Amino acid sequence: MFARIRNLSLAAKTTALTICALLLLATGTFFVSDGAVTDNAARTAAERQETNMRVAWDVLRSYGSEFRREGDKLFVGDQLLNDWSEPVDRVKALVGGTATIFMGDLRVTSNVRKPDGTRAIGTRLAAGEARDAVLGQGTPYRGEADILGETFYTAYDPIKNAAGETIGVLYVGIPKAEVTASISDLRRSMAIACVLIALAAATLCFLVNRAMFRPLSQMNGAMQRLAAGETEIDIPARDRGDEIGRMGTALEVFRQATIAKQAAETANAAGQADRARAMDALGTALTSLSDGDLTIRIAGDFPADYEMLARDFNGAVAHLRELIGSVIESSHSLRTGSSEIAQASEDLARRTESNAASLEETSAALTQIDGRIRATAEAAGRTVTRADEAISTVSGGRGVADEAVQAMGRVRESAKGIDEVIEGVDKIAFQTRVLAMNAAVEAGRAGDAGRGFAVVADLVSALAMRAEEEAKRARDQLTLTQTDIVTAVEAVQKVDGALAGISEGVGEVHQLLGGMASDNQAQAAAISQISAAVSSMDQATQQNAAMVEETSAAARNLNTESEALAGKAGHFRIIDGVSEGKLMAKPDVLTPKASALKGKKPSKIMKTKANGSANGHYVASSASDDWTNF
Numbered sequence: 199m200f201a202r203i204r205n206l207s208l209a210a211k212t213t214a215l216t217i218c219a220l221l222l223l224a225t226g227t228f229f230v231s232d233g234a235v236t237d238n239a240a241r242t243a244a245e246r247q248e249t250n251m252r253v254a255w256d257v258l259r260s261y262g263s264e265f266r267r268e269g270d271k272l273f274v275g276d277q278l279l280n281d282w283s284e285p286v287d288r289v290k291a292l293v294g295g296t297a298t299i300f301m302g303d304l305r306v307t308s309n310v311r312k313p314d315g316t317r318a319i320g321t322r323l324a325a326g327e328a329r330d331a332v333l334g335q336g337t338p339y340r341g342e343a344d345i346l347g348e349t350f351y352t353a354y355d356p357i358k359n360a361a362g363e364t365i366g367v368l369y370v371g372i373p374k375a376e377v378t379a380s381i382s383d384l385r386r387s388m389a390i391a392c393v394l395i396a397l398a399a400a401t402l403c404f405l406v407n408r409a410m411f412r413p414l415s416q417m418n419g420a421m422q423r424l425a426a427g428e429t430e431i432d433i434p435a436r437d438r439g440d441e442i443g444r445m446g447t448a449l450e451v452f453r454q455a456t457i458a459k460q461a462a463e464t465a466n467a468a469g470q471a472d473r474a475r476a477m478d479a480l481g482t483a484l485t486s487l488s489d490g491d492l493t494i495r496i497a498g499d500f501p502a503d504y505e506m507l508a509r510d511f512n513g514a515v516a517h518l519r520e521l522i523g524s525v526i527e528s529s530h531s532l533r534t535g536s537s538e539i540a541q542a543s544e545d546l547a548r549r550t551e552s553n554a555a556s557l558e559e560t561s562a563a564l565t566q567i568d569g570r571i572r573a574t575a576e577a578a579g580r581t582v583t584r585a586d587e588a589i590s591t592v593s594g595g596r597g598v599a600d601e602a603v604q605a606m607g608r609v610r611e612s613a614k615g616i617d618e619v620i621e622g623v624d625k626i627a628f629q630t631r632v633l634a635m636n637a638a639v640e641a642g643r644a645g646d647a648g649r650g651f652a653v654v655a656d657l658v659s660a661l662a663m664r665a666e667e668e669a670k671r672a673r674d675q676l677t678l679t680q681t682d683i684v685t686a687v688e689a690v691q692k693v694d695g696a697l698a699g700i701s702e703g704v705g706e707v708h709q710l711l712g713g714m715a716s717d718n719q720a721q722a723a724a725i726s727q728i729s730a731a732v733s734s735m736d737q738a739t740q741q742n743a744a745m746v747e748e749t750s751a752a753a754r755n756l757n758t759e760s761e762a763l764a765g766k767a768g769h770f771r772i773i774d775g776v777s778e779g780k781l782m783a784k785p786d787v788l789t790p791k792a793s794a795l796k797g798k799k800p801s802k803i804m805k806t807k808a809n810g811s812a813n814g815h816y817v818a819s820s821a822s823d824d825w826t827n828f
Contacts, residue, residue: 212403213400216403216404216407220403221400225392228388228389235388236378244351246293246295246372247351250289250293250297254368254370255368261285262275264359265358265359265366266360267301267359267366272365279299279301279307280307281306281307281319282307283307283317285307286307295372296350298318299366299367300323301366302333304322318346321346326343331354332354332355337356338353340353340354342374349374350371350372350374351371353371354367354368417445420433420449431453473501476501479508480507483495483511492515493519493771496508496512519772523772526772529763532756539749539756540754540757546746547747550746551743553739554740560732561732561733564732565729567725568726571721571722572722575718575719575722578711578714582708582715585704585707592700592704593701595693596697596701599693599694602686603691606683610683610684617676621669631658631663634659635659637652638652638655641655
């Protein structure tokens with residue numbers, strides 16, 4: 199489908215697009231106009247409803263100014279409205295449409311017809327926005343509503359009594375079908391007019407497009423003939439000033455270019471034979487050159503247009519012949535020098551490997567010494583820490599001893615107080631005994647009546663004597679305790695002196711160990727630096743050994759490649775009938791540059807190669823790469 203549309207002509211495509219655009223425009227115009235007419239009819243119906251409502255109120259007020267409801271009856275003035283059709287019919291006669299009077303939501307008079315043709319009296323107002331607005335809120339309602347299955351443009355106003363209470367509803371309405379029927383003819387006329395206008399415009403566009411694209415079709419035919427190689431054609435529409443005229447002018451330029459191209463091709467055909475003969479001669483010479491014959495020359499019957507190519511080829515072969523002669527001589531000198539370099543590199547590699555092994559052993563030994571010194575330094579540090587802890591412990595012991603001496607002094611003072619208490623008890627016991635003796639004397643004077651008291655006096659006397667004995671024993675024990683306290687104080691003081699001596703000794707040990715730890719740390723730092731230096735030397739020596747190995751391998755490769763270079767150079771013939779083997783057997787026939795190189799010493803050649811590169815392998819590979827690229 200899309201392929202068929204794409205293959206249509208520009209005129210057909212443009213006409214089709216124009217017709218589609220016109221149909222779309224006509225359709226849009228129709229729908230916009232229809233919407234505008236419909237909206238206008240709806241606004242007209244709404245304005246008509248307001249007029250009908252004013253007429254209905256005027257008709258009702260002509261019968262009375264006040265409305266009232268008495269039971270199931272609705273009055274205007276003294277006129278009963280129930281089943282009285284005159285007011286609604288009068289409204290219809292004046293303004294058309296329908297009218298209804300509700301008592302509450304019940305139709306009491308109406309000219310709205312049921313489907314059977316009878317008046318809709320006795321039916322109720324359906325629930326919806328109109329009922330809620332008028333009966334619920336006491337406000338008017340305007341809008342569309344469904345009445346007995348038919349859509350109306352409606353207007354509802356509340357009917358209120360003298361007290362302002364809503365007691366009924368006044369309705370006027372117009373069937374929507376009547377409004378739409380009035381605009382259906384206009385809609386049909388608009389549709390016919392849009393179709394006719396679209397068809398007329400499409401026909402006009404078709405004719406205009408056909409006339410406008412006819413020169414383009416002619417231009418297309420001319421382009422097809424020009425593409426087929428026809429140059430004797432007439433380009434149409436070149437005198438036009440629009441795009442088609444500019445296309446014709448450009449097509450004329452293409453026609454002239456085609457004519458010039460055909461003339462150039464005819465002229466170039468004559469040079470093809472000379473070019474082919476020159477390429478054959480050059481190919482033969484290049485074949486001999488690829489076989490190693492450097493004595494080849496291009497001469498004889500050669501096209502005049504390509505004589506410069508022959509001269510350049512002969513000059514390049516002459517320079518190459520001189521270069522190969524120099525390479526043959528240099529390859530032998532290079533082989534001798536590379537052999538000496540390889541031998542020297544191998545000797546240096548063995549010595550470097552021996553030094554690297556010695557440095558590696560030295561580095562390992564220093565690493566062990568460094569580890570042991572670090573362990574000693576760590577042990578000294580831990581010993582210093584323990585000495586600090588011992589000093590702290592001794593200081594704590596001295597403090598405890600001081601506290602013990604102070605506690606002993608307090609106990610001694612307390613013992614003195616106890617001695618005074620015991621002395622007081624002894625005095626009380628003595629006085630008690632004296633009192634018991636007096637009581638016994640008084641009991642003896644009392645006779646039999648005082649016998650019981652005499653027994654008590656004897657018991658008190660015995661208790662007083664026992665108290666004196668216990669007080670004496672307590673004094674003796676307290677004396678012994680005071681003696682022991684003095685001895686303990688002296689012992690604690692001796693312990694404090696011993697702890698002081700220990701603290702001084704531990705302090706001296708702490709200082710000595712601190713000095714040892716500092717020395718060990720300094721030695722460990724020095725050994726670490728020495729070990730790092732030896733490790734760096736070891737690493738450098740290892741790198742040197744690796745570099746010497748690479749140099750030795752490069753020298754061996756250089757020797758091998760120089761031999762290969764000499765072998766490859768032997769395949770070239772630089773003098774008629776003389777190859778590289780004969781050239782070495784007859785050194786007198788060398789080129790001047792090769793003879794000059796022959797007198798150089800191998801050592802000087804080696805020095806030249808060393809100055810040219812820091813690596814023998816690089817020199818050999820460079821020579822090989824240069825030859826391969828050539």
